Amino acid sequence: MVDYDVVIVGAGLGGLTTGSLCAMKGLKTLVLEQSDLIGGCCSTFEQDGYYFDVGASIVELVRPIEMAFERMGKNLNDYIDLIPCDPIYSFITPEGERFTIPLDMEETNEVIRKMAPEDYESWMKFSQFGMWLLQYALEALVTSDLNTFTKALPLILKYHKLYKIIPYFLKNHETVVKKAFSNRNMLASVSFQSFFVGAPPYLASGVFGLIALSEHLGIFYPRSGMIAIPRGIMLAGQEFGLEVRTNALVDRFIVENRAAKGVVLADGSEITARAVVSNLNGKVTYLKMVGPEHLPAWAFKAVNSYQNSVPCPMIYVGLDTKPHLNAHHTIITGTVEFMNEVWEKYYTKGIIPTKALSLICWPTEADPDLAPKGHHILSWIYNAPAPYSPVGANWDNIKDRYGEMALRELEKYALPDARDHLTKLIVSTPLDFERRLLHPEGGIYGLFTDITSLAMFRMRNRSKAIENLYLSGASTHFGGGVPTSVASGVVTADLIASDLKL
Numbered sequence: 001m002v003d004y005d006v007v008i009v010g011a012g013l014g015g016l017t018t019g020s021l022c023a024m025k026g027l028k029t030l031v032l033e034q035s036d037l038i039g040g041c042c043s044t045f046e047q048d049g050y051y052f053d054v055g056a057s058i059v060e061l062v063r064p065i066e067m068a069f070e071r072m073g074k075n076l077n078d079y080i081d082l083i084p085c086d087p088i089y090s091f092i093t094p095e096g097e098r099f100t101i102p103l104d105m106e107e108t109n110e111v112i113r114k115m116a117p118e119d120y121e122s123w124m125k126f127s128q129f130g131m132w133l134l135q136y137a138l139e140a141l142v143t144s145d146l147n148t149f150t151k152a153l154p155l156i157l158k159y160h161k162l163y164k165i166i167p168y169f170l171k172n173h174e175t176v177v178k179k180a181f182s183n184r185n186m187l188a189s190v191s192f193q194s195f196f197v198g199a200p201p202y203l204a205s206g207v208f209g210l211i212a213l214s215e216h217l218g219i220f221y222p223r224s225g226m227i228a229i230p231r232g233i234m235l236a237g238q239e240f241g242l243e244v245r246t247n248a249l250v251d252r253f254i255v256e257n258r259a260a261k262g263v264v265l266a267d268g269s270e271i272t273a274r275a276v277v278s279n280l281n282g283k284v285t286y287l288k289m290v291g292p293e294h295l296p297a298w299a300f301k302a303v304n305s306y307q308n309s310v311p312c313p314m315i316y317v318g319l320d321t322k323p324h325l326n327a328h329h330t331i332i333t334g335t336v337e338f339m340n341e342v343w344e345k346y347y348t349k350g351i352i353p354t355k356a357l358s359l360i361c362w363p364t365e366a367d368p369d370l371a372p373k374g375h376h377i378l379s380w381i382y383n384a385p386a387p388y389s390p391v392g393a394n395w396d397n398i399k400d401r402y403g404e405m406a407l408r409e410l411e412k413y414a415l416p417d418a419r420d421h422l423t424k425l426i427v428s429t430p431l432d433f434e435r436r437l438l439h440p441e442g443g444i445y446g447l448f449t450d451i452t453s454l455a456m457f458r459m460r461n462r463s464k465a466i467e468n469l470y471l472s473g474a475s476t477h478f479g480g481g482v483p484t485s486v487a488s489g490v491v492t493a494d495l496i497a498s499d500l501k502l
């Protein structure tokens with residue numbers, strides 16, 4: 001007799017989605033979360049009346065989340081109140097020019113006509129074809145099992161026009177956008193999105209060049225903060241009997257004869273299950289939770305070939321006045337070459353850049369209740385990516401200096417007299433992030449996502465090396481992201497249901 005059908009380690013989006021869908025299928029399912037909060041990177045914490053998001057600050061491509069609810073026979077809108085954001089973002093160039101991109105495509109076309117007249121025709125072609133491709137591919141690919149070529153093949157036969165996306169997958173982001181555009185502001189506006197998957201434009205897959213378009217399908221901020229998304233998924237699952245335990249740190253998996261049998265918690269207690277799901281970083285899953293001694297040599301080698309995703313420092317700001325911003329997201333960016341250079345000359349050499357990509361998120365524009373009346377909050381990815389182990393420095397010692405640098409940027413871009421209105425300033429370094437979520441090296445997206453680590457080249461949802469072991473979340477295909485982690489959770493639940501012969 002086992003304690004549960006399914007035990008899931010980690011109450012991130014992937015873990016909770018798999019958990020809720022397994023519970024819906026009648027499986028006795030338990031999710032174990034080490035933190036006192038659910039949601040992992042997509043969560044919200046409270047401090048002195050301010051509600052700050054841990055990481056994720058927006059959701060786009062909500063279709064996979066809708067699909068997860070539909071599979072439970074439920075409606076997303078009954079569980080999560082998604083507030084549309086328009087404009088979708090503003091971006092500030094190195095010269096200090098600010099361009100604002102509205103949700104409406106026709107209005108965006110006009111912005112582009114003025115910003116980059118020489119690229120207008122290309123933009124029209126790129127956006128019309130790209131929008132069609134995105135929607136087609138989304139329906140076909142997102143919640144499909146792409147773990148092996150044999151799984152992918154029938155999909156390609158069913159959705160035969162998918163071959164049109166292959167060139168995007170195979171080229172890098174920089175090549176895709178440079179083929180279409182030449183104006184430097186235009187290029188900047190469609191390139192920084194590669195960092196949304198944690199890679200510079202020359203390393204990210206060209207498919208992420210389509211993110212600049214996907215945002216026009218709608219971007220949303222959930223009322224009550226990003227935690228509302230995992231909470232909604234959890235509540236739906238709890239109606240089918242899903243159990244979720246917080247403050248439950250798992251120390252390792254029980255593995256016998258290359259099969260997962262359950263988990264051992266940090267307090268020494270054991271929970272047995274027919275299927276064990278890891279919502280953790282893929283390397284932690286195999287190298288710590290399973291343990292190298294249980295891995296065949298090929299698996300050990302394969303796991304070690306993956307790199308962790310990039311870390312990025314966050315600044316959480318409380319203000320007693322409204323910031324001078326005009327969009328939910330304001331991105332302070334540079335040219336494509338600058339973004340590649342930050343990676344090559346700073347990040348890979350362990351140097352903290354004095355200037356990199358910053359994304360200022362203004363959640364109280366969408367939901368004023370996230371701060372005391374009249375106050376505002378900003379959650380801010382500041383100068384990313386930054387190395388986990390900076391040469392000659394320790395994040396704990398340079399926190400104040402880093403906060404001061406951020407404050408100067410805040411004065412420059414969001415509020416000239418910021419210091420007179422500052423009521424809270426929390427600096428979260430890669431070390432803090434690692435301590436909060438146990439993400440190794442403070443990596444924000446599980447494993448690194450470059451062209452070579454998508455689809456069947458990413459870690460599988462059903463482990464090949466260890467029987468009864470499954471993975472869900474950012475370390476599996478399609479990698480980091482709110483909708484993609486939910487989609488991964490759906491794929492994993494399907495695999496478990498089929499393996500347990502439901």
Ligand SMILES: Cc1cc2nc3c(=O)[nH]c(=O)nc-3n(C[C@H](O)[C@H](O)[C@H](O)COP(=O)(O)OP(=O)(O)OC[C@H]3O[C@@H](n4cnc5c(N)ncnc54)[C@H](O)[C@@H]3O)c2cc1C
Binds near residue numbers: 248
């Ligand atoms: C700074 C930042 C900004 C982002 N911005 C966006 C955005 O705007 N839009 C977007 O779509 N995506 C964004 N993302 C990505 C997105 O939030 C994540 O990819 C996604 O939420 C990851 O979900 P997951 O299922 O992989 O689980 P995770 O969020 O990684 O959760 C894993 C959970 O496992 C728990 N855990 C770890 N170890 C143990 C253990 N031993 N025992 C028990 N529990 C354990 C952790 O506490 C955590 O709760 C952002 C991420 C970050 C970090």
